[in-house]
Amino acid sequence: MEVLSQIISQLNSFLAPVLVVGLLGAGLFLTLRLRFIQIRKLGHGFAVTSGKYDDPNEPGDVPHFQALTTALSATVGVGNIAGVAIAIHVGGPGALFWMWVTAFLGMATKYSEVTLAQHFRVPVTSDGKVWAGSVAGGPMYYIERGLGWKPVAVFFAFMLMLTSFMTGNAVQANTIATQFRDTLGIETWITGLITATLVGLVIIGGIRRIGAVTGVLAPLMAGIYVTAALVILVINWDQLLPAFATIFREAFNPTAGVAGTGMGALLTTLTYGVQRGLFSNEAGQGSAPIAHSAAKTDEPVSEGVVALLEPFIDTIVICTMTGLVIVITGVWNDRVPSALPLRDVNISYVVGDDVQGYRRVATPEAIRYVDGRPLEGQPQLAYFSVGVPRLFVDRAQTQPFTGTLYPLRAQAQGDNGQLYTTLYGDAVRSSAPLTTLGFERGLADIGLSGLAQYIVLLSVFLFAISTSISWSYYGDRCAYYLFGTRGIVPYKVVYLIMHFLGAVVAVTTIWGIGDVALALVTLPNVISLVMLSGLLKKLTDSYFERQPWRENYEVHRRLVEEQRRKKLETQARKP
Incomplete structure (x- = not known):
């Protein structure tokens, strides 16, 4: 991998x-070739999407609106x-x-x-x-x-x-x-x-x-x-x-x-x-x-x-x-306080620092940590490819991790013999978790x-x-x-x-x-x-010179009137 x-x-x-x-x-x-068509014909795009020019008898499988929503989806x-x-x-x-x-x-x-x-x-x-x-x-x-x-x-x-x-x-x-x-x-x-x-x-x-x-x-x-x-x-x-x-x-x-x-x-x-x-x-x-x-x-x-x-x-x-x-x-x-499950797919291992940036390396067999930090010259655990400066064994981040991290086993063992599958630290967010964090902070003011x-x-x-x-x-x-x-x-x-x-x-x-x-x-x-x-x-040029949507508008209008008439007739026949 x-x-x-x-x-x-x-x-x-x-x-x-x-x-x-x-x-x-x-x-x-x-x-340039189409003379800024995205500005000139934006309104016409909304008009066609509204369905008022639709002709169900024309070739195809779905109306304009459903084609747009399929693509938009x-x-x-x-x-x-x-x-x-x-x-x-x-x-x-x-x-x-x-x-x-x-x-x-x-x-x-x-x-x-x-x-x-x-x-x-x-x-x-x-x-x-x-x-x-x-x-x-x-x-x-x-x-x-x-x-x-x-x-x-x-x-x-x-x-x-x-x-x-x-x-x-x-x-x-x-x-x-x-x-x-x-x-x-x-x-x-x-x-x-x-x-x-x-x-x-x-x-x-x-x-x-x-x-x-x-x-x-x-x-x-x-x-x-x-x-x-x-x-x-x-x-x-x-x-x-x-x-x-x-x-x-x-x-x-x-x-x-x-x-x-x-x-x-x-x-x-x-x-x-x-x-x-x-x-x-x-x-x-x-x-x-x-x-x-x-x-x-x-x-x-x-x-x-x-x-x-x-x-x-x-x-x-x-x-x-x-x-x-x-x-x-x-x-x-x-960076925000984070739980870091060692099996998380977004966990990786890097070298570097906050000034020079980080570079991913092959997953090491073991990393020695003292007081929450890796020994000098060793890689460090990263979340979303950015190093976590200090690791802790508790969510409140009061007990720095001292021991050995075994990345291939997704485990960490403290010097006291305690095994951990999740560590804690201040980590960056990216992808959907970053957006979630933004919404959390943004909505905090209204509880x-x-x-x-x-x-x-x-x-x-x-x-x-x-x-x-x-x-x-x-x-x-x-x-x-x-x-x-x-x-x-x-x-x-x-x-x-x-x-x-x-x-x-x-x-x-x-x-x-x-x-x-x-x-x-x-x-x-x-x-x-x-x-x-x-x-x-x-x-x-041909389309906007001919303006075929005008004819389609009349066809669509007649179809709508016919459907309305049939609906009224059906309701009138009901007892």
């Missing part, structure tokens, strides 16, 4: 700068809770600014990939099997049919299918399991088994059942989380302007975070902001176009304008809420700090479940592209197995693998978008 972690770290260090340049460069190019996930926290923990508050930049440019990117996916989507031959859907679309289709790059399309589909197992599935299961263990003491394998069962019950029904479920889950989960965050921001309204000032200052002149994380490097701040921004809103990754391809429409651009709402809702609204709570409450730069962990717990559960459900559809469209309908059921079986395994694997490893896969699918996709930008501009 340690060798794998080192390989992943090296791959990420190579791919991360390439990803940053490719993603931001493509987003800027498309923004995939994007509004633990990236909004855990991803923002990780970005700020490592890159500092300035990482949030680069998430905003990624989201703004990502709106044009998302519009582009969804419009092209709709334009090149294909009918599905499913022999009447409802779960298989009636259409399939995504980057693999526009890469193959638009550019003629079949090998690249196959590579993309295969890598995105693997990505669906990791970032869209295992990461979600891992975050739920970790949060339930920390909050309720439930073993990770139990949580993993339960969530895998819930996901399985939904995804077996295909896109129509997925659309129906996410159409309820997405608004519910966003409403609960945003409301709680807004309460904290209202309570601390006087800290909003200083928080924004900190974010903008740290974006271009970052300082080292707690225990030297980020080391005050602009590239670290920018990279983590872009990576977590991409993980959160998925613009340019090529996943969301698969869900949007199922929308009932014969006008590709009509779904493109719906899709550009995603980065706005996901990152500029929801991620900002998380980031502001973390910055305003100051938890991003704190609701105890409620905070359950708000975040419920949000994590809803966000992660809905993301896993939606991502299963992304992967099964890739499986269909590669293997036909015979590949869908085996894919779903493997997907559920990976969901369970994700619950019990170290979070740092899962995120690392996810980042590698993310880069490998994003780069060919954004290159394809740039290559097809001429066609994209023609489709865009």
Whole structure:
């Protein structure tokens, strides 16, 4: 596992700068080529999403709104809770600014990939099997049919299918399991088994059942989380302007975070902001176009304008809420008293200090501690990859640990012979626990700090479940592209197995693998978008010149009136 972690770290260090340049460069190019469509047509996107232009007789599987909620259920996930926290923990508050930049440019990117996916989507031959859907679309289709790059399309589909197992599935299961263990003491394998069962019950029904479920889950989960965050921001309204000032200052002149994380490097701040921004809103990754391809429409651009709402809702609204709570409450730069179970997947061993930063090392056989501190020259225990300065044997931290720590056995033995499986100390938070700490502090002023962990717990559960459900559809469209309908059921079986395994694997490893896969699918996709930008501009100009939504509005109005008339007639016939 340690060798794998080192390989992943090296791959990420190579791919991360390439990803940053490719993603931001493509987003800027498309923004200029389409004349800032994310600003000009934002209102039209909301209008189409409202359903007033829907025609149920057009080809596809789900209405515009359900296509959006399916995609949003995939994007509004633990990236909004855990991803923002990780970005700020490592890159500092300035990482949030680069998430905003990624989201703004990502709106044009998302519009582009969804419009092209709709334009090149294909009918599905499913022999009447409802779960298989009636259409399939995504980057693999526009890469193959638009550019003629079949090998690249196959590579993309295969890598995105693997990505669906990791970032869209295992990461979600891992975050739920970790949060339930920390909050309720439930073993990770139990949580993993339960969530895998819930996901399985939904995804077996295909896109129509997925659309129906996410159409309820997405608004519910966003409403609960945003409301709680807004309460904290209202309570601390006087800290909003200083928080924004900190974010903008740290974006271009970052300082080292707690225990030297980020080391005050602009590239670290920018990279983590872009990576977590991409993980959160998925613009340019090529996943969301698969869900949007199922929308009932014969006008590709009509779904493109719906899709550009995603980065706005996901990152500029929801991620900002998380980031502001973390910055305003100051938890991003704190160590806090913590219980440290030695079997915790977030426990690791490092060398270094708060000034120079920390570097992970191979797990040692034994570490000698005296008065709570390791002997000079030895590694030390770390939580979320940051060293814990001093270890204690009691929760009140009055008795420093003196003895030997045996990491491979997940035990510590005091000089008095006493065995310990949990030690205590001041440790940093990252991922969802950092967000939880922010909510606890933020709600403490109104006496609701105890409620905070359950708000975040419920949000994590809803966000992660809905993301896993939606991502299963992304992967099964890739499986269909590669293997036909015979590949869908085996894919779903493997997907559920990976969901369970994700619950019990170290979070740092899962995120690392996810980042590698993310880069490998994003780069060919954004290159394809740039290559097809001429066609994209023609489709865009044609749609807004013809204004076909006006005709759809009349069709929709007549259908609504007919349904209302039938309902009144039915009620009139009742005794």
